[in-house]
Amino acid sequence: MMAVSVSSGTFVLVLAVFLASGVEMVEALTIVLAVGHTRGWRTSLYGVASALGALVVLVALVGPALVRVPLSTLHLVIGFVLLIFGMQWLRKSILRSSNLKAKHDEDEIYRATVAELASSEPRRRLDRIGFVVSFKGVFLEGLEVVIIVITLGSSAHRIGLAALAAGAAVLLVTALGVVVAKQLNRVPENALKMSVGIMLMSYGTYWTGEGLHVRWPGGDVWLLILVGIYLFATWFLVASLRRGEEALAASSSR
């Protein structure tokens, strides 16, 4: 029997890349579906293929250059980027969970994109506007996935595993997209975004520390401790914001 040992760092890495890629791909798929329904599937799929091609070229150019960067510098830069990215995601999902900000509504985005595209010039065999919208949607969301895969994967020396996790998420979301068509609002995006934010912040903190020569007792077990700290902080912030809003609503209704 083969013994399989999975370190806590690997577990957080795979989960973070999988969930982050899934969330980004839901956003990209919403745009692709909207373009497909309004301007034709040929245009939409050309946009997807071109964006994927551009991303492959970008990875081929950037990937080998990363190997030449000193490890502590790489850790610091990657940790810094992940820390900011994680804090941004977490901030947004905390505001949404405490009802200060409207929840991300994929149906609304779909409707807005369809309305915008339908009001412009009529369909052609290869529609320029539809192509650009589809290309930009996939390229920008895909670029975020690429950054997450490269940063998390290269820091942990598991770039292949990170790419596999991202690929699995892309396949899953595409399959979901085909099945549920435009009912992407069923994906619990805010909860996913909150989990990813916590994991990106944990990784960001860990790698920033590594880059600055902080010694973490127990190695990457600290990642789980950091996840626990940020989970508690998130719960505390959401609870205190909700209490504040409820108190404000009660005092204004008097």
Added chain:
Amino acid sequence: MMRLRRSLPFRVAKGFAIFWWDFLVGDTPELFVAALAIVGIIALCRVVWRINVLALVALPVLCVLALALSVRRAQRQLRKE
């Protein structure tokens, strides 16, 4: 023709800079500044003063503090709106 040849690399560079600006700073400049400050403080703790425990504790605490301040700032702005 000359203008077109010059403007393509410029446009690419500009697009690249705008992407990273939106990605790292965007509508939360306070988080960017906070992350820079955190790196500076931890560098002082670890590289200059050589106190590992302080850096170990301060790093997550400062990150939570930065997040809490940014959330409070957003709450005040959203209430004004």
